[in-house]
Amino acid sequence: MDWVVDTCVLLDILDEMQPFAEAAAEALDEKAEEGELTVAPITYVELSPAFNGDRAMQDLFLRNVGVNIDFGGNAAAVFTAHKAWYEHILRIRSGTGKKRPIADVMIGAYAMQKGGLITRNEADFKTIYPSLTIFNPVSPAS
Numbered sequence: 001m002d003w004v005v006d007t008c009v010l011l012d013i014l015d016e017m018q019p020f021a022e023a024a025a026e027a028l029d030e031k032a033e034e035g036e037l038t039v040a041p042i043t044y045v046e047l048s049p050a051f052n053g054d055r056a057m058q059d060l061f062l063r064n065v066g067v068n069i070d071f072g073g074n075a076a077a078v079f080t081a082h083k084a085w086y087e088h089i090l091r092i093r094s095g096t097g098k099k100r101p102i103a104d105v106m107i108g109a110y111a112m113q114k115g116g117l118i119t120r121n122e123a124d125f126k127t128i129y130p131s132l133t134i135f136n137p138v139s140p141a142s
Helices: 007-014 020-032 041-046 055-064 072-094 102-114 122-128
Strands: none
Touching: 007 020, 007 041, 007 055, 041 072, 041 102, 072 102, 102 122
16 A cells, blocks of 8 residues: 655654654654555645755655655646745745745646636735736636
8 A cells, every 4th residue: 555644744754853753754664665655745845844945855855764756747836836835934934924825825836837827816826926827707807
């Protein structure tokens, strides 16, 4: 059986969070013997701030703990969201950004890859993706 590894388990290992780090590492070793370990796209994006937005460093960590990174045809959107989430977290930490759900970051990233987004929440997405083409069905003049 293959296993998806949640963000908290990876952060436990990365941050050496005791008593969780050792148990998390042992669990990954055990489950890797049963099948492939992988991360969901949202986990990959959530990890971005832990690596200061450095995908190469993050990918190395994931490989070192035995976790596969394969998003297939969605890779470009995942990588766009990875960068956007890191930059968004920096704005929040500096006091110049509002908290936004990570789901908006992922939706916007997919929309950037496709060409546009239909939403009533224009302002939420324009902050994160200023060049995103948005159509508001309630206010079509947008």
